[in-house]
Amino acid sequence: TGYVTLDRGYKNTGATKSAITFLDGEQGILQYRGYSIEDLAAKASFLEVAYLLIYGELPTKEEYSKFENAIRRHTLVNEDMRNIFNGFPVSAHPMAVLSSLVSAMSAFYPDSQDEKGDVDKHIVRLLAKLPTIATWSYKRGMGHPTNYPKNELDYIPNFLHMMFALPVEEYKVDPVVAEALNILLILHADHEQNCSTSTVRLVGSSQANIYSSISAGVSALWGPLHGGANQEVIEMLEAIKADGGDVSKYVDMAKNAKTTGFRLFGFGHRVYKNFDPRAKIIKKAADDVLGKLGVNDPVLEIAKGLEEAALNDEYFIQRKLYPNVDFYSGIIYRALGIPTNMFTVMFAIGRLPGWIAQWKEMREQKEPIGRPRQIYTGATLREFVPLENR
Ligand code: CMC
Secondary structure, eight states: OOOOOOOGGGSSOOOOOOSSEEEETTTTEEEETTEEHHHHHHHOOHHHHHHHHHHSSOOOHHHHHHHHHHHHTTOOOOHHHHHHHHTSOTTOOHHHHHHHHHHHHHHHSGGGGSTTSOHHHHHHHHHHHHHHHHHHHHHHHHTOOOOOOOTTSOHHHHHHHHHHOBTTBOOOOOHHHHHHHHHHHHHHSOOTTOHHHHHHHHHHTTTOOHHHHHHHHHHHHHSTTTTTHHHHHHHHHHHHHHTTSOHHHHHHHHHTHHHHOOOOTTBOOSSOSSOOHHHHHHHHHHHHHHHHHTOOOHHHHHHHHHHHHHHTSHHHHHTTOOBOTHHHHHHHHHHTTOOGGGHHHHHHHHHHHHHHHHHHHHHHTTOOOOOOOOOOOSOOOOOOOOGGGO
């Protein structure tokens, strides 16, 4: 049935029209619903940005308070979900737990299968419960008791309370930490048709429910070429440090990626060809936050040295490879006390409003089922040989 145009990795294929996020890769511009990422990161709260992405406009005071209060009231996770959670090994990667439990939510809220169900309620549940589920993994890994959410706290302080409060001492949220997290979550909130978002849309295009669709997005995000890169970056920087700190050796290895199989994690991007505007903000925030918290992380110096060495290297210049959002984010997470295996979970909490907004837009636009074509390269017709004759 006609010709198929091959575009591996969809490098040049548009799959939808969208009014959510504008991205200009040549000029390094990123805007959510027309608001620049720089403006939002400096002035907005993460939940305001979530509302903006999902509903298209910044909320009025009244809309915001209704939205925020609804989220506050839904932070508890059904206790039966604990049984599923407790079945995981303590060593389970928090991303494995997150994708499974988000998928399990579809069983706890079966009306999500219903086209006419209350989508806004599912949206609130997802935004409210994702941080709670995320902190379960961390607490269990530490051997600490779980903290139930404290709903008088705002979204980010509540997350920090669930993560870091201990029954034996009073926990006070450090405003520097809360502000840094606010910026990071906003910068991760949407990025148009990236791999995990396209996955959410593709799964949702079969009219699968919102929880299943978002669970698939979490799985897609986990990969080291996508959100998993933030964990890989810190592990790479640690390895360079342990190896004596010679960044040029690693730049050389990455130049020969074809033979060494080694890539500089946190470098390169499918769309940004001059710089990643998120990386610019995050690099500055890393300096600010570490300074304010009085954290001296030798890995920050290694990261800066590595960036400089790569940016002055012909291989990286020719291919227009620059630090991306994942390059400096892990250094901030670490300074906030968030362990390496939780970095990609933090990305997921940030990206959730984007996934929701894109799923919702896709359904409202009544997009057809996603179904790419292929060029067949296998055997031509041949005759079946019975087993005894093979
Ligand atoms: N280190 C060394 N070489 C690289 C790198 C890298 N990080 N990234 C790309 N290249 C080379 C690649 O080998 C290719 O070279 P050649 O032209 O000789 O074949 C050229 O640059 C183009 O790369 P590509 O793989 O064709 O580009 P892509 O658009 O398919 O991939 C990418 C984009 C982000 C997957 C890739 O740059 C990469 O693997 N980066 C490292 C992982 C990473 O940091 N991912 C996070 C992405 S940003 C946020 C997110 O999605 O989470």
